[in-house]
Amino acid sequence: MAGAALGLVLAFSGLSGAIAADITPPDKAFAQPVGSDYFLANYTAYEAYLKTLAGQSDRMKLVDIGKTEEGRTMWVAIVSSPANLAKLDRYKEIARKLAKADGVREDEARKLAAEGKAIVWIDAGLHASETITSQGQIQVLYRMLTQTDPETLRMLDDTIILFGQDNPDGMEMVSDWYMRNQDPKKREFGSLPRLYHKYIGHDNNRDSFMSSMAETTNVNRQLFREWYPQIIYNQHQTGPNGMVVFVPPFRDPFNFNYDPLVMTELQEVGMAMHSRLVAEDKPGSGARSAAPYSTWHNGMERSVAYFHNSIGLLTEIIGGPTPTTVNLVPELQLPGNDRPAPIAPREWHLQDSLDYQWTMNRAVIDYASRNKERLLLGIWKMGDNSIKRGSKDSWTTTPTRVEALAAAGKDKPGPYGAAIDPGLYKTVLQTPESRDPRGYVIPADQADMPTVVAFLNALIKTGVDVDKATKPFAIAGKTYPAGSYVVRTAQAYRPHILDMFEPQDHPHDLEYPGGPPKAPYDVTGYTLAYQMGIKFDRILDGFEAPTTRVPDLISVAPGAxxxxxxxxxxxxxxxxxxxxxxxxxxxxxxxxxxxxxxxxxxxxxxxxxxxxxxxxxxxxxxxxxxxxxxxxxxxxxxxxxxxxxxxLKPIRVGLVDVYGGSMPSGWNRWMFEKFEAPFQVVYPQRLDAGDIGKDFDVLVFPDGVVPAPADGPYKAGRGGPQPKPEAIPAQYRSWLGRISDDKTLPQIADFVKGGGTVVAIGASTRLAQALGAPIDVATAKMENGQLKALSTRELYIPGSVLRAKVDVKQPLAYGSGPDIDVFFDRSPTFTIKAEAKGVAKVSWFDSDKPLHSGWAVGQERLKGSADMLDIDVGKGKVFVFGPEITQRAQSWGTFKFLFNGLLYGPAVSGK
Structure with a gap:
């Protein structure tokens, strides 16, 4: 019956060709046919099936790319024709030469493009609760290995497809959790007890430029140091309401660092996917305005691709193992350019989603096959463009510079009516001081070289070439010691380099002219060199330096x-x-x-x-x-x-988490392990039980673990329904509960007043006011006797890097400089009440323009307010950190404020 069902699926997909009898089909390899309702295969079974296929098919090679954070093997299934698999090293070398472009002339590039094969990365399972992608990959692999129709054979001949599984740990966990109930109708994974990545859950798709996690490091090595694919297809769910799937193109804003060719090619691939869905009678796809996804932020797998001249695709599809429905949304029944084929409401099954996924995979591979030479030549062209731009004076046009151009042209009309004087193009947009750097020098004599090494390794993990000085040298009259690092921009991945060193200048994006700000997709400012506190010099003119190429990841030079x-x-x-x-x-x-x-x-x-x-x-x-x-x-x-x-004293740290898992808490857990801080994870039930000082000296409340009113000045904490205790295994029941004002707060108050230390970050700083600290929220207003958040028209800083002042004599600030960059995401800031005692201002905003990277509406309102405070409460301490000082483990420049708090509080409290 399962074989007949598979035949029907193939028939409905419009595909023909014999099925190879000697390759095990999925319905014979798993406990139930993959694609069945109420069934999920786990990673153990998936891995076994990969090994089975590799042993049976001459179209596939299985490669181990590294271990996960929990120690599982990550595999990539390389699929192509047997002839191509026999020459993988040659095709990999061609892809490398064209992607890096260094020393490759156009005539050579054309020859290599004619000889080479298009490389396509298609992954699954990055977000493990998005189960469709992993289950669908099983069917896609089988079909690509067994079908013999002309289109499949052409695809195999023209392309090399890298099928990856991004999150094996999560696939195992989510599948096992879903399948734990014997009654299929009771299966669900909405009550997962922890994040589906060991540390960071959904944020594993925000780690791409930092590569902190093992999985990200392994994938980035394949993408930007091993295979250099021209297309990177990152599959997700769930799709927009009333539709089936979001497929590119994306909405604006457009990041100004990458090559425009990557966006025009992306639109080609995206529309090819829509066209194939429509042609196969699969309605319900949407693009651009159908979803909030943009191409601005560099941290996601599909978006880091743009800064490496690769086409990054994201799809978001509905469905799952539990049947659902396509909802009826009236306005979506009208077709348009962004929604070409509306879908009627209907019941929806897992296999429906898998059929769509097969079509989209097929469309991407078909596009790569038909455009093989164009793709290979295109990635060379973009790399060559970057090398040329980094070798001469060049400029990046940003919204701020365009605003300056418009202001300069108000009284200087041009010859064509609405146009302005064309001479302003050079005098405003291309001033000598606004040139892009030819390179960056990172001196070897700065105070925190281990952090410098961590920054440089993040660049190297994403394929950037880094050089090291073999002896002292001088540029523009400044001398740098031997061992200094140089990052030249005359290289293929110049867009990524600029994005990591230069401030992001996000456009003033409004819902409509004169309207409120339009929420960005993720953050707007994230310059890694700023977040990590790296001291570097921007070199605007051509320069020479005695350097040698760093061959691989850098080891920290031993101290003495x-x-x-x-x-x-x-x-x-x-x-x-x-x-x-x-x-x-x-x-x-x-x-x-x-x-x-x-x-x-x-x-x-x-x-x-x-x-x-x-x-x-x-x-x-x-x-x-x-x-x-x-x-x-x-x-x-x-x-x-x-x-x-x-x-100082030995410390006992309680890191607060919640049932289901907090991503900020997970990032902190990773940091504490990395820097060897003694800690235990603590849940609300333990806090509610009281006598906290028996077990802990310090409690750390990461951003979001403390609930807050949705319309208040603090971002609402993690919420949602929790399972009944009897519905989950006994080992997780003690994790249930929430931090509450009536039960938890009195216990925390007793802990602090008795000499304990509370560290509150981001929205969790609500605890300080709740504990009676003599402070007011500066980023709020009173309405009808209630403290409310400022409107987004008044203040809106949705994830940016701001410049703040620091009192370096404050113990919380030990080791910091007088000026720092802080990551600020709708964060609270504070003023100290006039009568306050025992409150020390550690960091504050002294400027009406603190924005350093990103986007800020109403930033002048922050002037004079404090973002970090040291507060005495009874015999204890409350440390208030409004900004996200541990933001996704990227903000190494502010880690020490947290580290200091862990040690300083217990050292002085209780006296």
Missing amino acids: VKGSGGAGWLISHEANASFTLTNRLLKAGARVYWVKDGAKAGKTAFGPGAIFVPASPAAKAVIDKGVKDLGIDAYAVGGKPSGATIA
Whole structure:
């Protein structure tokens, strides 16, 4: 029966050709036919099937691309003709040469394009709860390996398809959770107890330029260092209401760094997908205005492709293993350019979605086959364009510069009526000082080189070429030491380089002229060099430097113990890695102090919060090993530094999470593990039980774990229904519950007043006011006696990088500079009440234009308000961090505020 059903599916898809008898079909390999209602195959079965297919088919090669965060193997199934598979190394080399474009002339590029094969990446399962993509990939693979119709054979001959599974851990977890109930009608995965990625859940599709996670690193290696596909197809669900699937093209805004050719080609592929769906009588697809997806943000898998001259596709389709319906939305019954073929309401099954997915996969591969040479030549052309632009004076036109052009032209009409004087093009848009850099120099003598290495490795993981100076050199009168790093923009991935170093200038995007701001898809400003606090110089003119290419990921250069004093060691507070070393020392029982006003070791000066470790055998063992591992120096001194100190203590940290999982909490968990902070995850039920100080010295409340009114000044926290305890396994029942004002808040108040420390980030800073802190929310207004959020016309900063001032003598700010970049996403800021006592302002906005990267409406309202506060409550401390200081583990420049809070609070509280 299952075989007959599969035959019907193929027939309805308009496909012909014999099925190879010696290749196991899915209905024979899994417990139930893939595509059946109420059934999901897990990763264990999927992996076994991949190995079966690889052993049976001469059209497929299976490649191990690395381990997941939970240790599973990630596989890529390479599918092509047997002849192509025999020459994979040659086709991979052709793809590399054309994508990197370095030294490849046009005549050579044309020859390589004629010889090469189009490379297409098609993945599944990135968001594991979007189950259609993984289940559909099983059917797609089988059909591509067995069908013998002319179109399939042409596709196999012209293309090399890389089928990847992005999140094996999540596929295993979600499928097993769904299938846990014996009664099919009771199966669901809406009550998952934790995130479907070990740390970050949905945010695994926001990690693409940072590559913090193992899975992202593995995928990026395939995309930008191994295979260089011209098309990257990233499949998702769910589709728009009243429709079946969103298919590109996307809506504006258009990022101004990438090559325009990547967008025009993307529109071609997207429309080919729509056309094939319509031709196969599969209505209900939509583009552009049908969904909020844009091409601005670099952090997603399909969008990082644009900055690497690859066509990035995203589809979002409805459905799942539990049957559903296509809703009737009246206005969607009229066809239009963005919705060419409306669909009538109907019942919808998993196999319906899989049929659509097959058609879209087929359309993408067919496009690549028919346009093989154009795609290969196009990726070379874009790379060559980038090299040329990085080798001469060039300019990027941004909204701010266009506004300046319009303002300059108001009184200078041109010869054609509405046009302005064309001479303004060069005098406004192409001024010498507004040129794009020829490169960036990152000096080797800055304070936090391990963080510099983390930044450079993020670039290298995405295929950027990085050079290192072999000896000192000078540019424009400034000397740089040997070991400094140089990132030249005359390379194929120039768009990505600019996007990581330069500020994003998001357009002033309104719902309608004069209307409120239109919400962006994800964030608007994310410049990684700013977020990580990297010191670099922009080089606008051509330059020479004695450098050699960094061959692979950079290892942190070992630090050293310097000096010969016997009293102990001084360590700078400026490197994030000093927190790791401190944790190791405290764990070993060594004494550690912060010297409030700084200290000196010979000619080396240490700023406020310098770390002093008295001599002891335990401390020596940790420091001797730690400086080498972590890349920081320790200075042996002959006496204890003079001046006041803060004695640190071993700490017990409770990281607050909620049932279902909080992504900000997950990011913090990853950070705590990386920097070796001692912590436990704690859930609301434990907080409600009271006597918190018995187990914890510090509670960390990440952004969003504290519920808030939807119309208030704080973003609403994670909500939604929770399962009944009896509906989930016993091991997860203690995770249920929510932080509440009536039950949880009194216990937190007792904890703080008794000497505990609360660290509140982002919207969770609501706790400070709830605990009676003498502060007011600056980003709010009173309406009818209620504190309300400002309207988006008044203040709207939807994920941007802002510049703030810092009091470096405050313990929370030890190791920071006087000016920092903070990631700000509709975050609260505060004013201190006149009568307040025990409140210290740590960071604040002193400008009416703090925007450094992104988009800000009403930013002048932030001037004078504080974004970070140190507040005494009883015998304890509440640390308020309005900005997202740990934003997706990208904002390394503000990590130390959190790290300091974990140690400082317990050190001084309870006295």
